[in-house]
Amino acid sequence: MIIPIRCFTCGKVVGDSWEEFARRVKAGENAGEVLDSLGIKRYCCRRMLLSHVEIIDEVLRFYEEAEKRKEARNFY
Amino acid sequence: MKIEVLEKDERNMRLLIRETDVPYVNALRRIAISEVPCLAIGEVVIIENSSILQDEMISHRLGLIPLKTDLDSYNLPEECECKSEFGCNLCRVTLTLDAEAKEGTRTVYSGELVSENPEIVPVSDKIPLIKLAKEQRLRLEAYARLGKGKNHAKWQPVSKCTYKYLPKIEIYSKRCDGCGKCVDICPRKVLAKSQDKIEVRDLMACILCQDCVKACPQNPKAIEVSGDENTFVFNIESTGALPPERVLAEAVKILDKQLEQFENDLKVKKDED
Numbered sequence: 001m002i003i004p005i006r007c008f009t010c011g012k013v014v015g016d017s018w019e020e021f022a023r024r025v026k027a028g029e030n031a032g033e034v035l036d037s038l039g040i041k042r043y044c045c046r047r048m049l050l051s052h053v054e055i056i057d058e059v060l061r062f063y064e065e066a067e068k069r070k071e072a073r074n075f076y
Numbered sequence: 077m078k079i080e081v082l083e084k085d086e087r088n089m090r091l092l093i094r095e096t097d098v099p100y101v102n103a104l105r106r107i108a109i110s111e112v113p114c115l116a117i118g119e120v121v122i123i124e125n126s127s128i129l130q131d132e133m134i135s136h137r138l139g140l141i142p143l144k145t146d147l148d149s150y151n152l153p154e155e156c157e158c159k160s161e162f163g164c165n166l167c168r169v170t171l172t173l174d175a176e177a178k179e180g181t182r183t184v185y186s187g188e189l190v191s192e193n194p195e196i197v198p199v200s201d202k203i204p205l206i207k208l209a210k211e212q213r214l215r216l217e218a219y220a221r222l223g224k225g226k227n228h229a230k231w232q233p234v235s236k237c238t239y240k241y242l243p244k245i246e247i248y249s250k251r252c253d254g255c256g257k258c259v260d261i262c263p264r265k266v267l268a269k270s271q272d273k274i275e276v277r278d279l280m281a282c283i284l285c286q287d288c289v290k291a292c293p294q295n296p297k298a299i300e301v302s303g304d305e306n307t308f309v310f311n312i313e314s315t316g317a318l319p320p321e322r323v324l325a326e327a328v329k330i331l332d333k334q335l336e337q338f339e340n341d342l343k344v345k346k347d348e349d
Contacts, residue, residue, distance in 0.1 A: 001129070001133075002129070002206065002207065003204060004140075005137055005140040005203055006235075007141050007235070010235045011229055011234075011235040011315060012235035012236070012313070012315065013203065013316070015198060015203040015204055016186075016203045016204075017172060018204065019183075019204070054313060056129075056207050057207070059128055060128065060181055063128065064180075064181060064209055065213070067210045069186045
């Protein structure tokens with residue numbers, strides 16, 4: 001759903017690296033190199049970011065659309 | 077026992093501990109993981125939650141946020157004089173959160189938690205807690221208390237706490253013909269070849285996997301890898317709740333206390349007999 005706060009295995013905080021990781025990978029950087037530069041060394045922590053899908057964005061779209069419709073109704 | 081600091085920064089520490097043995101070092105490791113207390117959110121009162129995550133999920137996420145811990149001014153709930161279920165100022169920290177998305181979707185970060193004690197704050201301000209769509213609101217009050225890693229991993233002050241023997245690599249130059257097979261197979265690139273001679277490049281990186289010994293075509297083998305059983309490389313990585321050196325110092329204190337307790341228990345048993 002949303003990026004886990006800690007690595008499931010070792011307990012290192014990985015949540016705060018997610019946004020930078022996602023942005024840089026989207027910009028075309030190599031994911032492994034981004035992880036290295038963020039200081040995420042162990043494979044347990046690396047898979048947390050590598051395999052994560054931020055589904056919350058998809059769910060939130062329904063609420064955004066509902067809000068837009070409400071605004072449109074008020075407009076008329 | 078002699079301790080030498082190999083590497084140290086805010087979160088990590090690497091030590092070389094000489095003249096000790098496995099039982100002691102392992103006791104330190106286990107205590108650092110499961111007995112050294114640190115602060116974490118344990119109870120959450122949700123006042124308003126119109127977000128898309130359930131109350132339970134939000135409180136779970138809150139609990140996992142490591143908080144900077146001040147061990148000297150806070151007591152463990154079971155040791156606190158207040159004896160209260162809800163805790164007092166000496167064993168509880170209140171954090172509040174009031175987040176609303178006024179203009180479109182936004183992320184709520186751990187930095188938005190307001191603590192009653194400005195020293196006790198999340199170690200990172202940038203941990204995403206939740207995402208709110210427009211008009212959604214999250215209001216809550218969270219209570220952080222001290223606890224131990226053996227009860228829940230959120231109270232674990234370290235994410236990595238390991239030790240290994242100090243590697244000992246011996247190359248017998250009489251038998252070695254410098255074929256370089258051991259250099260190629262080493263997963264940590266410990267060995268290097270220079271002018272038909274094998275040299276140890278980075279001893280600390282060796283993980284004692286013995287691959288180089290197996291790869292050696294000579295019989296008997298020209299290389300020997302073993303661990304020094306009284307010297308350890310101790311690695312400790314803190315979650316940020318406590319500085320690594322403090323975790324280790326607390327672990328030693330707790331071990332001493334437990335040994336004393338054990339000795340007293342033995343004495344009592346003897347008296348009874």
